[in-house]
Amino acid sequence: MPICRFQLRQTAGGSARLGWVDRERERVFELTGTLGDLLRLGATERLDRLVALRRSNVGSYPLTAVNLVAPVDEQEVWAAGVTYARSRDARMEESTQEDVYERIYFAARPELFFKAAGWRCVGPGARVGIRGDSDWNVPEPELTLVIDGNGEIAGYTIGNDVSSRSIEGENPLYLPQAKSYFASCALGPWIVLPEELDDPTQMSIRVAIERGGSVAWEGEASTATMQRTFADLVSYLYRALDFPAGALLMTGTGLVPPAEVTLQQDDVVRIEIDGIGMLENRVAVVAVRGSE
Ligand code: DO4
Ligand code: MG
Numbered sequence: 183m184p185i186c187r188f189q190l191r192q193t194a195g196g197s198a199r200l201g202w203v204d205r206e207r208e209r210v211f212e213l214t215g216t217l218g219d220l221l222r223l224g225a226t227e228r229l230d231r232l233v234a235l236r237r238s239n240v241g242s243y244p245l246t247a248v249n250l251v252a253p254v255d256e257q258e259v260w261a262a263g264v265t266y267a268r269s270r271d272a273r274m275e276e277s278t279q280e281d282v283y284e285r286i287y288f289a290a291r292p293e294l295f296f297k298a299a300g301w302r303c304v305g306p307g308a309r310v311g312i313r314g315d316s317d318w319n320v321p322e323p324e325l326t327l328v329i330d331g332n333g334e335i336a337g338y339t340i341g342n343d344v345s346s347r348s349i350e351g352e353n354p355l356y357l358p359q360a361k362s363y364f365a366s367c368a369l370g371p372w373i374v375l376p377e378e379l380d381d382p383t384q385m386s387i388r389v390a391i392e393r394g395g396s397v398a399w400e401g402e403a404s405t406a407t408m409q410r411t412f413a414d415l416v417s418y419l420y421r422a423l424d425f426p427a428g429a430l431l432m433t434g435t436g437l438v439p440p441a442e443v444t445l446q447q448d449d450v451v452r453i454e455i456d457g458i459g460m461l462e463n464r465v466a467v468v469a470v471r472g473s474e
Contacts, residue, residue, distance in 0.1 A: 184372035184459075185232075185337065186210060187217065187255065187305070188248040198251045202236060203372055210248050212240040217373075218256040221330040221428025228336060229377075249307065252369040253328070253339055254300035256427045259367055261324070261343050262415050263293035265408050265434030269322075272438035276318075276351035292410055292418055295357060297343060297432060298367040306461055311365030311468040312445050316346035319445040322435035323389040323453040325382065325405055327412055328373050330428045333420040335412060337373035338382055340453050340461040341432040344368065344445075364468045368451075369430065370461045379457045382412070389437050392450040399443045403436030 187198045188210055200217060201210040213235040220228050263286070264270045270287040274280035286293045304310060312319035326341035343361065350360035376382075383405055390400040412433065419431055445451070449465040 183378070184374050185213075185217070185220070185253065186372035187251045187253050189251055190243065191247055191249055198255070201248075202232075203245070208245045209242050210245060211236065211242045214238065214240055216255050217253065218427035221257070221328070221336055222426060223330070224332055225330070225334050225336070228330065250305055250371050252300070252303035252305035253373045254303050254369055254430055257300045257425065257429050259297045259300065259303060259341075259369070259430045259432065260419055261295055261297040261341075261361070261432035262410070262434045263295060265292065265410050265415075266403065266436035267407070267409070268403065268436050268438055269434060272347075273350070275441065276347050277354060278352065279354050282354055287409060292415055294415070294419055295361060297361060300430075302365075303367045303369050304365050304463065305368070306370040306463070308368070308463060309365055309466040310342060310344050310368045310451065310463040311363060312344065312465055313346050313349070313363055314467050314470045316348045316360075317444065318348040318351070319344065319346050320439055320443070321389060321391065321445065321451040321453070323387050323437050324432040324435050325385065325387060325455060326369060327416065327431045327433060328428065329416055329419075329425070329431060331424075331426045333416055335376055335416065336428065337375050338379055338458055339369055339373045339430070340371070340455050340458055341430070342368040342451060342453060342461060342463065343432050343435065365466070368461060368463045371459050374458050383408070385456050387437065388454045390452045391439070391443070391445065392452065393446065393448075398449065399439045401437045401439070405433075405436075407436055408433065
Protein backbone atom coordinates (compact mmCIF):
# COMPACT_ATOMS: atom_id res chain seq x y z
CA MET A 183 0.00 0.00 0.00
CA PRO A 184 1.38 3.43 -0.89
CA ILE A 185 3.11 5.62 1.69
CA CYS A 186 1.89 9.21 1.85
CA ARG A 187 2.36 12.43 3.75
CA PHE A 188 -0.80 14.26 4.71
CA GLN A 189 -2.34 17.04 6.73
CA LEU A 190 -5.77 16.87 8.30
CA ARG A 191 -8.07 19.24 6.43
CA GLN A 192 -9.49 20.65 9.66
CA THR A 193 -5.98 21.67 10.77
CA ALA A 194 -4.66 22.71 7.34
CA GLY A 195 -1.27 24.28 7.83
CA GLY A 196 -0.54 21.92 10.73
CA SER A 197 2.44 19.65 10.53
CA ALA A 198 2.42 16.87 7.94
CA ARG A 199 2.08 13.27 9.11
CA LEU A 200 3.17 10.01 7.57
CA GLY A 201 0.55 7.49 6.48
CA TRP A 202 -0.29 4.60 4.27
CA VAL A 203 -3.16 4.64 1.87
CA ASP A 204 -5.76 1.92 1.51
CA ARG A 205 -6.91 2.77 -2.00
CA GLU A 206 -9.86 0.37 -1.95
CA ARG A 207 -11.24 1.61 1.34
CA GLU A 208 -10.21 5.20 0.51
CA ARG A 209 -8.65 5.70 3.94
CA VAL A 210 -5.33 6.95 5.21
CA PHE A 211 -3.79 5.12 8.18
CA GLU A 212 -1.39 7.25 10.18
CA LEU A 213 2.14 5.94 10.82
CA THR A 214 4.51 7.25 13.45
CA GLY A 215 7.84 8.66 12.34
CA THR A 216 8.97 10.35 9.16
CA LEU A 217 9.88 9.38 5.63
CA GLY A 218 13.48 10.09 6.59
CA ASP A 219 13.22 7.47 9.39
CA LEU A 220 12.13 4.86 6.83
CA LEU A 221 14.79 5.77 4.28
CA ARG A 222 17.59 5.56 6.86
CA LEU A 223 16.83 1.83 7.09
CA GLY A 224 17.93 -0.91 4.70
CA ALA A 225 15.26 -2.61 2.58
CA THR A 226 14.58 -5.55 4.94
CA GLU A 227 14.43 -3.43 8.11
CA ARG A 228 12.20 -0.92 6.32
CA LEU A 229 9.67 -3.60 5.35
CA ASP A 230 9.72 -5.02 8.90
CA ARG A 231 9.18 -1.55 10.30
CA LEU A 232 6.32 -0.86 7.90
CA VAL A 233 4.62 -4.11 8.91
CA ALA A 234 5.03 -3.21 12.60
CA LEU A 235 3.81 0.35 12.03
CA ARG A 236 0.76 -0.86 10.15
CA ARG A 237 -0.21 -3.00 13.14
CA SER A 238 0.14 -0.13 15.58
CA ASN A 239 -3.16 1.55 14.61
CA VAL A 240 -2.37 5.18 15.50
CA GLY A 241 -5.46 6.52 13.74
CA SER A 242 -7.16 6.52 10.38
CA TYR A 243 -9.02 9.08 8.29
CA PRO A 244 -11.11 9.04 5.13
CA LEU A 245 -9.10 10.28 2.14
CA THR A 246 -11.66 13.09 1.87
CA ALA A 247 -10.63 14.38 5.32
CA VAL A 248 -6.96 14.86 4.46
CA ASN A 249 -4.81 16.92 2.13
CA LEU A 250 -2.02 14.86 0.62
CA VAL A 251 1.23 16.82 0.58
CA ALA A 252 4.45 16.16 -1.34
CA PRO A 253 5.86 12.74 -0.27
CA VAL A 254 9.22 14.13 0.77
CA ASP A 255 10.55 15.58 4.03
CA GLU A 256 14.26 16.01 4.77
CA GLN A 257 15.40 14.66 1.38
CA GLU A 258 16.83 16.63 -1.51
CA VAL A 259 15.22 16.24 -4.91
CA TRP A 260 17.60 15.72 -7.82
CA ALA A 261 16.78 15.31 -11.48
CA ALA A 262 18.24 13.60 -14.52
CA GLY A 263 18.12 15.29 -17.90
CA VAL A 264 18.07 14.27 -21.55
CA THR A 265 17.28 10.64 -20.77
CA TYR A 266 14.75 10.41 -23.61
CA ALA A 267 15.22 11.27 -27.30
CA ARG A 268 12.22 13.65 -27.13
CA SER A 269 13.91 15.74 -24.43
CA ARG A 270 17.17 15.82 -26.41
CA ASP A 271 15.40 16.88 -29.61
CA ALA A 272 13.29 19.58 -27.92
CA ARG A 273 16.36 21.08 -26.28
CA MET A 274 18.33 21.01 -29.50
CA GLU A 275 15.49 23.01 -31.11
CA GLU A 276 15.28 25.58 -28.32
CA SER A 277 18.95 26.04 -27.52
CA THR A 278 21.68 28.27 -28.81
CA GLN A 279 24.08 25.40 -27.89
CA GLU A 280 22.46 22.32 -29.34
CA ASP A 281 25.51 20.05 -29.36
CA VAL A 282 25.66 19.83 -25.54
CA TYR A 283 22.34 17.96 -25.57
CA GLU A 284 23.36 15.61 -28.37
CA ARG A 285 26.61 14.79 -26.54
CA ILE A 286 25.04 14.26 -23.11
CA TYR A 287 22.40 11.91 -24.53
CA PHE A 288 25.12 9.44 -25.55
CA ALA A 289 27.71 10.19 -22.85
CA ALA A 290 28.48 7.59 -20.16
CA ARG A 291 27.99 10.16 -17.38
CA PRO A 292 24.35 11.33 -17.17
CA GLU A 293 23.18 14.88 -16.63
CA LEU A 294 22.13 15.20 -12.98
CA PHE A 295 21.07 18.47 -11.40
CA PHE A 296 19.76 19.65 -8.06
CA LYS A 297 16.06 20.45 -8.38
CA ALA A 298 14.73 21.35 -4.92
CA ALA A 299 15.00 20.91 -1.19
CA GLY A 300 12.15 18.73 0.04
CA TRP A 301 10.47 21.58 1.87
CA ARG A 302 10.16 23.54 -1.37
CA CYS A 303 8.17 20.84 -3.17
CA VAL A 304 4.43 21.07 -3.68
CA GLY A 305 2.00 18.16 -3.49
CA PRO A 306 -1.20 17.12 -5.23
CA GLY A 307 -3.71 19.93 -5.67
CA ALA A 308 -1.25 22.71 -4.84
CA ARG A 309 -0.23 25.33 -7.37
CA VAL A 310 2.87 24.80 -9.49
CA GLY A 311 4.81 27.88 -10.51
CA ILE A 312 5.91 29.27 -13.84
CA ARG A 313 8.36 32.15 -13.77
CA GLY A 314 7.03 35.64 -14.49
CA ASP A 315 10.25 36.45 -16.38
CA SER A 316 9.89 33.51 -18.77
CA ASP A 317 7.53 33.39 -21.73
CA TRP A 318 7.96 29.68 -22.56
CA ASN A 319 7.21 27.22 -19.78
CA VAL A 320 6.39 23.54 -19.78
CA PRO A 321 5.52 20.69 -17.44
CA GLU A 322 7.97 17.79 -17.40
CA PRO A 323 6.20 14.62 -16.26
CA GLU A 324 8.76 12.25 -14.77
CA LEU A 325 8.80 8.93 -13.00
CA THR A 326 10.55 9.78 -9.73
CA LEU A 327 12.64 7.37 -7.70
CA VAL A 328 12.59 7.41 -3.91
CA ILE A 329 16.00 6.14 -2.84
CA ASP A 330 17.12 5.07 0.61
CA GLY A 331 20.35 5.97 2.41
CA ASN A 332 22.08 2.90 0.92
CA GLY A 333 21.23 3.87 -2.63
CA GLU A 334 18.46 1.25 -3.00
CA ILE A 335 15.20 2.19 -4.71
CA ALA A 336 12.59 2.25 -1.95
CA GLY A 337 9.64 3.43 -4.02
CA TYR A 338 8.28 5.39 -6.94
CA THR A 339 6.23 8.54 -7.24
CA ILE A 340 5.23 11.05 -9.91
CA GLY A 341 7.18 14.27 -10.42
CA ASN A 342 6.61 17.41 -12.43
CA ASP A 343 9.92 19.14 -13.21
CA VAL A 344 8.30 22.41 -14.30
CA SER A 345 10.82 24.25 -16.47
CA SER A 346 11.43 27.46 -18.39
CA ARG A 347 12.42 26.65 -21.97
CA SER A 348 13.20 30.29 -22.80
CA ILE A 349 15.73 30.67 -19.97
CA GLU A 350 17.46 27.32 -20.56
CA GLY A 351 17.34 27.91 -24.33
CA GLU A 352 19.14 31.23 -24.03
CA ASN A 353 22.15 29.61 -22.39
CA PRO A 354 22.49 26.11 -20.84
CA LEU A 355 24.37 27.66 -17.92
CA TYR A 356 21.06 29.24 -16.90
CA LEU A 357 19.74 25.73 -16.13
CA PRO A 358 19.47 26.26 -12.35
CA GLN A 359 17.31 29.35 -12.94
CA ALA A 360 15.18 27.52 -15.51
CA LYS A 361 14.63 24.64 -13.10
CA SER A 362 14.65 25.89 -9.51
CA TYR A 363 12.31 28.61 -8.38
CA PHE A 364 9.16 28.91 -6.29
CA ALA A 365 6.86 25.85 -6.66
CA SER A 366 8.72 24.45 -9.67
CA CYS A 367 8.78 20.91 -8.27
CA ALA A 368 5.57 18.95 -7.76
CA LEU A 369 5.53 15.42 -6.34
CA GLY A 370 2.85 12.91 -5.46
CA PRO A 371 0.30 11.68 -4.86
CA TRP A 372 2.18 9.06 -2.82
CA ILE A 373 5.05 6.58 -2.90
CA VAL A 374 4.39 3.10 -4.28
CA LEU A 375 6.73 0.43 -2.94
CA PRO A 376 8.72 -1.60 -5.51
CA GLU A 377 7.00 -4.83 -4.39
CA GLU A 378 3.64 -3.31 -5.30
CA LEU A 379 4.48 -2.04 -8.78
CA ASP A 380 4.61 -3.90 -12.09
CA ASP A 381 7.80 -3.39 -14.08
CA PRO A 382 8.68 0.34 -13.75
CA THR A 383 10.76 0.14 -16.92
CA GLN A 384 7.60 -0.53 -18.96
CA MET A 385 5.22 2.09 -17.64
CA SER A 386 3.03 4.49 -19.52
CA ILE A 387 3.24 8.17 -18.50
CA ARG A 388 0.39 10.40 -19.65
CA VAL A 389 0.04 14.15 -19.37
CA ALA A 390 -2.69 16.63 -20.20
CA ILE A 391 -2.72 20.41 -19.98
CA GLU A 392 -6.28 21.61 -19.47
CA ARG A 393 -7.18 25.20 -20.22
CA GLY A 394 -10.65 26.65 -19.69
CA GLY A 395 -12.30 23.22 -19.68
CA SER A 396 -10.62 21.80 -22.80
CA VAL A 397 -7.36 20.00 -23.47
CA ALA A 398 -4.65 22.37 -24.74
CA TRP A 399 -2.14 19.54 -25.18
CA GLU A 400 -1.77 15.92 -24.17
CA GLY A 401 0.86 13.27 -24.67
CA GLU A 402 1.95 9.80 -23.70
CA ALA A 403 5.36 8.17 -23.39
CA SER A 404 6.70 4.91 -22.00
CA THR A 405 9.58 4.47 -19.59
CA ALA A 406 10.65 1.67 -21.96
CA THR A 407 12.08 4.36 -24.27
CA MET A 408 14.43 5.74 -21.64
CA GLN A 409 18.05 5.84 -22.76
CA ARG A 410 19.49 4.98 -19.33
CA THR A 411 18.77 2.60 -16.47
CA PHE A 412 17.55 3.69 -13.04
CA ALA A 413 20.52 1.90 -11.45
CA ASP A 414 22.93 3.90 -13.55
CA LEU A 415 21.31 7.22 -12.60
CA VAL A 416 21.29 6.32 -8.90
CA SER A 417 24.88 5.14 -8.95
CA TYR A 418 26.08 8.44 -10.45
CA LEU A 419 24.05 10.44 -7.94
CA TYR A 420 25.53 8.49 -5.01
CA ARG A 421 29.08 8.43 -6.38
CA ALA A 422 30.42 11.37 -4.44
CA LEU A 423 27.50 12.43 -2.24
CA ASP A 424 25.83 10.69 0.67
CA PHE A 425 22.14 10.93 1.49
CA PRO A 426 21.65 9.45 4.97
CA ALA A 427 17.92 10.21 4.93
CA GLY A 428 17.53 9.20 1.28
CA ALA A 429 16.94 11.26 -1.84
CA LEU A 430 14.42 11.62 -4.64
CA LEU A 431 15.54 11.45 -8.25
CA MET A 432 13.36 12.56 -11.16
CA THR A 433 14.32 10.38 -14.11
CA GLY A 434 13.82 12.85 -16.97
CA THR A 435 10.99 13.58 -19.33
CA GLY A 436 9.92 11.85 -22.51
CA LEU A 437 7.10 14.35 -22.96
CA VAL A 438 7.74 17.88 -24.21
CA PRO A 439 4.92 19.84 -25.85
CA PRO A 440 5.42 21.32 -29.33
CA ALA A 441 7.08 24.74 -29.47
CA GLU A 442 3.83 26.73 -29.67
CA VAL A 443 2.59 25.38 -26.32
CA THR A 444 3.47 27.24 -23.14
CA LEU A 445 1.84 26.95 -19.73
CA GLN A 446 -0.49 29.76 -18.67
CA GLN A 447 -1.94 31.02 -15.41
CA ASP A 448 -4.71 28.64 -14.18
CA ASP A 449 -3.89 25.80 -16.58
CA VAL A 450 -4.30 22.41 -14.95
CA VAL A 451 -1.49 19.87 -15.46
CA ARG A 452 -2.56 16.27 -14.96
CA ILE A 453 0.08 13.52 -14.98
CA GLU A 454 -0.80 9.83 -14.69
CA ILE A 455 1.53 6.88 -14.35
CA ASP A 456 0.21 3.32 -14.43
CA GLY A 457 0.26 1.69 -11.03
CA ILE A 458 1.11 4.90 -9.20
CA GLY A 459 -1.82 7.25 -9.76
CA MET A 460 -2.36 10.84 -10.74
CA LEU A 461 -0.67 14.13 -9.86
CA GLU A 462 -2.73 17.21 -10.66
CA ASN A 463 -1.70 20.83 -10.14
CA ARG A 464 -3.03 24.18 -11.28
CA VAL A 465 -0.50 26.68 -12.59
CA ALA A 466 0.29 30.09 -11.08
CA VAL A 467 2.61 32.72 -12.50
CA VAL A 468 5.34 33.45 -9.95
CA ALA A 469 6.01 37.17 -9.69
CA VAL A 470 9.71 37.92 -9.95
CA ARG A 471 11.44 40.73 -8.11
CA GLY A 472 13.32 43.49 -9.92
CA SER A 473 12.37 42.69 -13.54
CA GLU A 474 10.99 45.37 -15.88
O1 DO4 B 1 19.12 19.53 -19.89
C1 DO4 B 1 18.24 20.03 -19.29
C2 DO4 B 1 17.26 19.37 -18.43
C3 DO4 B 1 16.61 18.20 -19.05
C4 DO4 B 1 15.46 17.67 -18.28
O2 DO4 B 1 15.05 18.17 -17.26
C5 DO4 B 1 14.79 16.46 -18.79
O3 DO4 B 1 15.22 15.89 -19.80
O4 DO4 B 1 13.83 16.03 -18.16
MG1 MG C 1 13.18 17.22 -16.52
